[in-house]
Amino acid sequence: MDDTLVIGGHEIASRLIMGTGGAANLEVLERALLASGTTLTTVAMRRVDAATGTGVLDLLRRLGIEVLPNTAGCRTAAEAVLTAQLAREALETALVKLEVVADDRTLLPDPFELLDAAEQLVDDGFTVLPYTNDDPVLARKLEQVGCAAVMPLGSPIGTGLGIRNPHNIAMIVEAAGVPVVLDAGIGTASEAAQAMELGCDAVLLATAVTRAADPERMAHAMRLGVEAGRAAHGAGRIPRRYWAKASSPDPDA
């Protein structure tokens, strides 16, 4: 059975999408990316300087990993649209992870600016993957303006608090006609598995791997977690029961 993830016509071979932020250096990042098995990885857009270089792009090109530019750091729709356009020009991709956050303390998406930016970018021909709140109504509106996926948070960026409102994620999955990618908040492999068990199509994470004590091992664990959760979702779990139900035959029978 073909189980390939397709977002806006792009086939994505891995259901674990990685971020590159937070890695101590490019060698650590390379080992983690390889262990994760990822085929799509985010980068941020920043002012170039002699020290910056284009090292992360060279690395991703060498590893054959597709680039997903983000609009991290943008607070308004106008900023996010310009950043996305610059990313498209620099990286020659129409894919964009749209991030428009409200403040530094929560890094939660600003729903109004996000929806505005999403609509503008869709009209401009982008394949828009919005980082959104775990709000089923906002997810629906983002899909309605033409986003190619919706990416609800499990909990705030970098917190590692896991999925704080699984019921909202389940409602988003149930209603969505586009792929749902759980983005942000994952701390460990069981939480990545939980996202997939809830029916998400993929998981996007960075900090949980790049800031783990051993990023390479955690990347491997996340890969297994995503695969396990996907398999379990497809397998159909047993119903929850209140009382015990013996799995061995009754001795008196």
Next chain:
Amino acid sequence: MTVFLNGESRELADGASVLDVLDVLGVPRTGVAVAVDGSVVRRADWAGTALTEGARVEVLTAVQGG
């Protein structure tokens, strides 16, 4: 003339193009994008786009993030 290049004022020859700015910065031609006064300048237009006094030029590339 003076332009503001990634937020810092720089002296450039009158009539300098976007492409000249990349040479000033010493950055590669691939993997970067340029905005002048808040609008993207397409790669194909770099050589033909002359800057004017006080222009705000932003040159961006991809870095680790997200």
